Amino acid sequence: MQTGPQPADFADVRATNLAVVLRHVRAHGPVSRAGIAAATGLNKATVSSLVADLIERRLLRETGLAENRIGRPATMLVLDGSAYAAIGIEVNGDHLTAVAVDLAGEQLLFWRRAFTGRVSAGVGAGRGVSAIAALAGRAASRAVAQGRQVLGLTVGVPGLVDEAGAVRRSDALGWTGVDLRGDLLKALRKPEFDVAVDNDANLAALAEQRYGGHRGARNLIYVAGETGLGAGLIVDGRLLRGGRGFTGEIGRLQLHGGTLQELAGIESLIQRALPDADAEGPITDFAPEVERVAAAARAGDAHALAALRDVGRHLGHGLSLLASLLDPEVIVLGGYFVPLTEWLLPAARAEMTATDTGGVTLIGSAIGPGAAATGGAARVLDALDAGVLPTLTA
Amino acid sequence: MQTGPQPADFADVRATNLAVVLRHVRAHGPVSRAGIAAATGLNKATVSSLVADLIERRLLRETGLAENRIGRPATMLVLDGSAYAAIGIEVNGDHLTAVAVDLAGEQLLFWRRAFTGRVSAGVGAGRGVSAIAALAGRAASRAVAQGRQVLGLTVGVPGLVDEAGAVRRSDALGWTGVDLRGDLLKALRKPEFDVAVDNDANLAALAEQRYGGHRGARNLIYVAGETGLGAGLIVDGRLLRGGRGFTGEIGRLQLHGGTLQELAGIESLIQRALPDADAEGPITDFAPEVERVAAAARAGDAHALAALRDVGRHLGHGLSLLASLLDPEVIVLGGYFVPLTEWLLPAARAEMTATDTGGVTLIGSAIGPGAAATGGAARVLDALDAGVLPTLTA
Numbered sequence: 001m002q003t004g005p006q007p008a009d010f011a012d013v014r015a016t017n018l019a020v021v022l023r024h025v026r027a028h029g030p031v032s033r034a035g036i037a038a039a040t041g042l043n044k045a046t047v048s049s050l051v052a053d054l055i056e057r058r059l060l061r062e063t064g065l066a067e068n069r070i071g072r073p074a075t076m077l078v079l080d081g082s083a084y085a086a087i088g089i090e091v092n093g094d095h096l097t098a099v100a101v102d103l104a105g106e107q108l109l110f111w112r113r114a115f116t117g118r119v120s121a122g123v124g125a126g127r128g129v130s131a132i133a134a135l136a137g138r139a140a141s142r143a144v145a146q147g148r149q150v151l152g153l154t155v156g157v158p159g160l161v162d163e164a165g166a167v168r169r170s171d172a173l174g175w176t177g178v179d180l181r182g183d184l185l186k187a188l189r190k191p192e193f194d195v196a197v198d199n200d201a202n203l204a205a206l207a208e209q210r211y212g213g214h215r216g217a218r219n220l221i222y223v224a225g226e227t228g229l230g231a232g233l234i235v236d237g238r239l240l241r242g243g244r245g246f247t248g249e250i251g252r253l254q255l256h257g258g259t260l261q262e263l264a265g266i267e268s269l270i271q272r273a274l275p276d277a278d279a280e281g282p283i284t285d286f287a288p289e290v291e292r293v294a295a296a297a298r299a300g301d302a303h304a305l306a307a308l309r310d311v312g313r314h315l316g317h318g319l320s321l322l323a324s325l326l327d328p329e330v331i332v333l334g335g336y337f338v339p340l341t342e343w344l345l346p347a348a349r350a351e352m353t354a355t356d357t358g359g360v361t362l363i364g365s366a367i368g369p370g371a372a373a374t375g376g377a378a379r380v381l382d383a384l385d386a387g388v389l390p391t392l393t394a
Numbered sequence: 395m396q397t398g399p400q401p402a403d404f405a406d407v408r409a410t411n412l413a414v415v416l417r418h419v420r421a422h423g424p425v426s427r428a429g430i431a432a433a434t435g436l437n438k439a440t441v442s443s444l445v446a447d448l449i450e451r452r453l454l455r456e457t458g459l460a461e462n463r464i465g466r467p468a469t470m471l472v473l474d475g476s477a478y479a480a481i482g483i484e485v486n487g488d489h490l491t492a493v494a495v496d497l498a499g500e501q502l503l504f505w506r507r508a509f510t511g512r513v514s515a516g517v518g519a520g521r522g523v524s525a526i527a528a529l530a531g532r533a534a535s536r537a538v539a540q541g542r543q544v545l546g547l548t549v550g551v552p553g554l555v556d557e558a559g560a561v562r563r564s565d566a567l568g569w570t571g572v573d574l575r576g577d578l579l580k581a582l583r584k585p586e587f588d589v590a591v592d593n594d595a596n597l598a599a600l601a602e603q604r605y606g607g608h609r610g611a612r613n614l615i616y617v618a619g620e621t622g623l624g625a626g627l628i629v630d631g632r633l634l635r636g637g638r639g640f641t642g643e644i645g646r647l648q649l650h651g652g653t654l655q656e657l658a659g660i661e662s663l664i665q666r667a668l669p670d671a672d673a674e675g676p677i678t679d680f681a682p683e684v685e686r687v688a689a690a691a692r693a694g695d696a697h698a699l700a701a702l703r704d705v706g707r708h709l710g711h712g713l714s715l716l717a718s719l720l721d722p723e724v725i726v727l728g729g730y731f732v733p734l735t736e737w738l739l740p741a742a743r744a745e746m747t748a749t750d751t752g753g754v755t756l757i758g759s760a761i762g763p764g765a766a767a768t769g770g771a772a773r774v775l776d777a778l779d780a781g782v783l784p785t786l787t788a
Contacts, residue, residue, distance in 0.1 A: 007434050008410040016402040040401050219637040233719070235634045235641070242629060242721025243613040252718045254711065254749040256650030317648065321715055324646045325627070327636025355648040 012387075014050075017042060019387035021050045022059055025077055026105075026385075030063050032074035051077060057389060058083035059103060079104040084390060085143035087153045088376020089136055090200060093118050093172045093227045094285050096132065097370035098139045101377040102148070103384070105211075109142060110370065111135070119174030128173065129180060133187030140191065150193040151390055152383070154376030155180065156200035158228045160246050165197035168244075172227040196379065200224055201248055202239055203375030204334055204365075205232025210378045213366045214330045221328045222365070223250065223319070224372070225337030227286065229261045235326055253318055264314040266336045269293065272307035290336045297343050308340060312347025316355075319348060323357035334365035408444075411436060413781035415444045416453055419471055420499075420779075424457050426468035445471060451783060452477035453497060473498040478784060479537035481547045482770020483530055484594060487512050487566045487621045488679050490526065491764035492533045495771040496542070497778070499605075503536060504764065505529070513568030522567065523574060527581030534585065544587040545784055546777065548770030549574065550594035552622045554640050559591035562638075566621040590773065594618055595642055596633055597769030598728055598759075599626025604772045607760045608724045615722045616759070617644065617713070618766070619731035621680065623655045629720055647712055657708040660730045663687065666701035684730045691737050702734060706741025710749075713742060717751035728759035 024036055031039075037047045054060040061080035081104030090097040096115045100108040113135060117128020132155060140150045157180065159170025165181025167173075181197045188195070205222035214220060222232040229251035233240040240247045251261030262268055266286055270277045273293040283289055296304035319331055337344055341364030352358050365371060384390075414434055419425055422433070431441045448454040455474035475498030484491040490509045494502040507529060511522020526549060534544045551574065553564025559575025561567075575591045582589070599616035608614060612631040618624045623645035627634040634641045645655035656662055660680055664671050667687040677683055690698035713725055731738060735758035746752050759765060778784075 006410075007414045007436050008407045010404065010407060013402045013404060013407055016400075020401045042401050231719075235629070235636060236632070238630070238632070240629045240634075240720065243723040244721055246721040247629070247719060249718045249721075252750065253715055321647055322719065324643045325625075325641060325716065325719060326634065327638055327640040327643075329637040356646065 015387040015389065017046065018050055018053060018389055019385055021047065022054060022079075022389075023385050025060055026079055029078040030076035032076055034074060036077075055080075057391060059384075059389065081106055082147075083149060084151050085146075085148040086151050086377040086380035087136065087139045087143070088156065088203065088373040088378070088380075089132060089139070089153070090156045090203075090370055090373035090376065091115070091117065091128075091132060091173070092158065096135055097373040098135050099370055099373040099377050100139055100143055101374070101381070103381065105381075108146070108148075109139060111139070112369070117173060125173070125175045125178045128175070129178065129183045130187065132180070133184050136184065137188060140188075140193070149390070150191070152194040152196065152380035153184075153191075154196045154198060154203060154379045155184065156198055156203040156372035156376050158200045158224070158226050158230065160244075160249075161197055161199050162245050163241075165195075167197070168246075170228075194380070194383075196376075198376070198379070199230065199232070199245070199248070200226065200372035201230035201232040202241075203232070203373075203379060204367075204371035205234050205239060205332075205375065206378045206382065207367055207371045207375030208232075208332050208334075208365065209234055210381070211367060211374065212332060213363060214332070214361070217329050219326070219328045219330075221248075221319075221322055221326065221331045222371075223315075223331065223333050223337070225266055225333060225335035227266065229265050231322065233322075233326060235328075250318055250322065253321065255314070255317060260314065260318040264311045264318065266290065269307055269311045269340075272310065273297075273301075273304040275303060286336055290339055294339050297340075305343065308343035309347045312344040313351045315344060316348035316351025319360075319362065320352045320355040320357040323352065323360045324355075328360055330361040330363065332363055332365050334367070334371050338364050338368075409781040409783065411440065412444055412447060412783055413779060415441065416448060416473075416783075417779050419454055420473055423472040424470035426470055428468055430471075449474075451785060453778075453783065475500055476541075477543060478545045479540075479542040480545050480771040480774035481530065481533045481537070482550065482597065482767040482772070482774075483526060483533070483547065484550045484597070484764055484767035484770065485509070485511065485522075485526060485567070486552065490529055491767040492529050493764055493767040493771050494533055494537055495768075495775070497775065499775075502540070502542075503533060505533070506764070511567060519567070519569045519572045522569070523572065523577045524581065526574070527578050530578065531582060534582075534587070543784070544585070546588040546590065546774035547578075547585075548590045548592060548597060548773045549578065550592055550597040550766035550770050552594045552618070552620050552624065554638075554643075555591055555593045556639050557635075559589075561591070562640075564622075588774070588777075590770075592770070592773070593624065593626070593639070593642070594620065594766035595624035595626040596635075597626070597767075597773060598761075598765035599628050599633060599726075599769065600772045600776065601761055601765045601769030602626075602726050602728075602759065603628055604775070605761060605768065606726060607757060608726070608755070611723050613720070613722045613724075615642075615713075615716055615720065615725045616765075617709075617725065617727050617731070619660055619727060619729035621660065623659050625716065627716075627720060629722075644712055644716070647715065649708070649711060654708065654712045658705045658712065660684065663701055663705045663734075666704065667691075667695075667698040669697060680730055684733055688733050691734075699737065702737035703741045706738040707745045709738060710742035710745025713754075713756065714746045714749040714751040717746065717754045718749075722754055724755040724757065726757055726759050728761070728765050732758050732762075 037044045063076045081102035098111040158172040160168040167178040201224035218237040220234045231248035231250045253260040270289045431438045475496035492505040552566040554562040561572040595618035614628045616626040625642035625644045647654040664683045
């Protein structure tokens with residue numbers, strides 16, 4: 001298999017440099033053409049031509065502000081957020097979250113909807129797929145009604161997603177072999193925008209890399225404390241995908257006493273912290289139960305505190321394995337772990353120190369709910385940053 | 395931190411395309427200019443110009459053979475192995491291995507030398523560094539005497555090597571904080587060739603990717619069964635490095651009963667398989683002891699067979715963790731594990747199947763001794779394939 005560079009032509013040079021300018025303005029705008037030239041090493045005439053192209057594509061706009069310095073005042077450039085939108089949808093066992101952002105990173109919408117897509121007696125995956133497609137369609141219509149062109153949609157699913165966007169297996173949803181990308185393309189009637197499906201933890205890791213407390217980190221692991229336990233792995237600046245796209249399955253790590261899912265998954269935590277939790281049947285909505293665990297811990301409840309210590313310790317063990325293998329700078333706990341970090345983090349850090357991996361920064365996510373949806377939208381922006389630029393179709 | 399593309403210019407296009415042609419001839423030569431154009435999508439005039447450049451740099455040569463087809467016979471091109479050499483040196487606790495290859499992949503030399511660089515009472519790391527530098531100097535002189543230009547030297551060390559080529563820690567050598575690359579540059583008196591230092595398992599993984607039984611695999615893990623237990627991780631076609639360059643430290647994985655090094659390291663295996671092994675003091679030369687373990691197992695010795703089963707099972711557990719996290723296609727056992735694969739592989743595979751990661755191909759390395767040295771030379775070739783082309787200095 002060939003793994004090296006592909007043949008390049010002069011159009012590639014231009015696409016690369018357009019992306020370089022776009023990224024520079026994203027990181028440092030407002031900035032003048034001369035400032036871009038000085039920072040990127042591109043010459044001024046090239047920068048002027050690239051900027052003209054980006055303005056025409058409505059990716060940049062002039063602000064009219066002037067830099068205060070010797071010589072003529074310069075026209076400043078910022079990202080143009082008005083023309084495009086990127087949509088991310090996060091699928092959970094009990095709800096969907098949709099996020100749309102513009103190219104300047106502003107959030108255009110944030111919707112949370114109840115979701116009954118989990119396969120159960122008499123209900124197949126089809127109903128869930130229809131609900132996702134309907135929400136995607138409504139989000140896209142909203143963007144279009146605002147005069148925006150939708151650049152892409154990414155759906156994050158808790159489970160194993162292959163390269164073609166099919167969900168091979170999702171324990172959280174009870175799905176097996178669902179061609180989600182294909183079904184969405186059909187339901188959305190071959191939309192003009194790009195549609196992708198990815199693992200939720202992968203997308204949340206991208207969101208952390210772009211918007212999180214350690215944004216820009218080149219070695220970052222995101223641990224998704226959702227119904228299932230998964231991780232998004234960013235190493236050397238890139239999201240790892242692996243042979244089939246199934247990296248980061250930390251819930252399946254076989255440890256002494258069980259899998260990490262059994263030892264430190266959110267369901268196990270609730271059951272141990274709240275001995276009465278499933279008295280009325282299996283838990284279907286985890287958020288209120290997690291809140292009860294936090295309340296019990298705050299009140300000093302011995303059951304809850306012991307369960308949190310225990311889960312934190314197991315998590316720390318699992319994370320020490322990740323740290324020994326992947327040498328991350330930072331590990332971010334997300335999802336249902338976020339309201340519990342006050343108790344989980346100290347126990348996890350102590351375990352990591354005991355296994356000689358205490359040097360890694362371990363924090364809770366500050367992105368808030370819908371991290372995978374935000375990451376789904378971020379994935380579309382990442383494509384821009386890599387040089388895949390849109391052309392206005394309207 | 396900026397992680398996207400860097401500004402490009404037309405020289406980059408040419409460098410990229412030179413590398414594309416070089417790699418095509420490496421993979422498919424002998425091949426004609428027209429064949430290169432057809433396969434790469436570059437136009438014929440561009441290919442002719444690129445080929446002329448590569449011939450001038452003595453990276454390609456014409457063979458004079460003709461393709462048998464309609465029309466004029468075409469001049470065929472192959473790699474020119476005669477002008478350059480790449481050198482790799484592997485450092486082990488008890489010996490050094492030096493390998494030199496030409497650009498066509500032919501081995502020019504293979505030297506194995508006893509090595510007493512392990513720090514002990516009264517002996518610092520300096521003596522070891524001098525021995526490595528002396529061997530590197532002799533290998534380079536040999537190449538020069540053959541009329542070749544040395545393109546690069548890579549030294550593989552068992553331990554933690556940082557980005558600057560300093561050995562932060564090597565338990566196998568007893569080294570801490572040795573600026574090996576800096577010391578080599580001094581000892582070699584600022585050589586004209588590139589000098590790099592890397593972890594030995596990383597280099598062996600590159601060798602497997604280029605020359606091994608599963609060459610070309612984009613997701614491959616190499617497990618170095620040397621005095622220390624480490625792994626080289628290739629995911630999505632790239633070697634993982636991590637925040638400090640310390641990926642793949644599988645010996646440090648904390649499992650039930652101890653670290654993987656304690657449970658499945660070669661020293662522990664020998665001690666359990668041969669209860670008399672360290673009767674005469676600590677083992678300093680492992681190869682004969684490993685041969686004794688293999689002989690005992692072949693003779694049906696119960697101690698040896700039980701120890702191999704046990705170590706295979708622990709290895710399988712460690713590899714199942716790697717598989718759940720990184721989704722590799724193939725895992726290659728190397729080093730001292732190679733003569734023991736007959737017994738280790740079945741036990742390891744059974745354990746992986748039990749932990750639901752049995753789908754990964756697990757094999758012994760077929761590269762033979764000095765895999766890290768071979769990989770060190772391969773690293774130099776990888777730089778060529780990525781477009782860093784040499785200019786003849788003589």
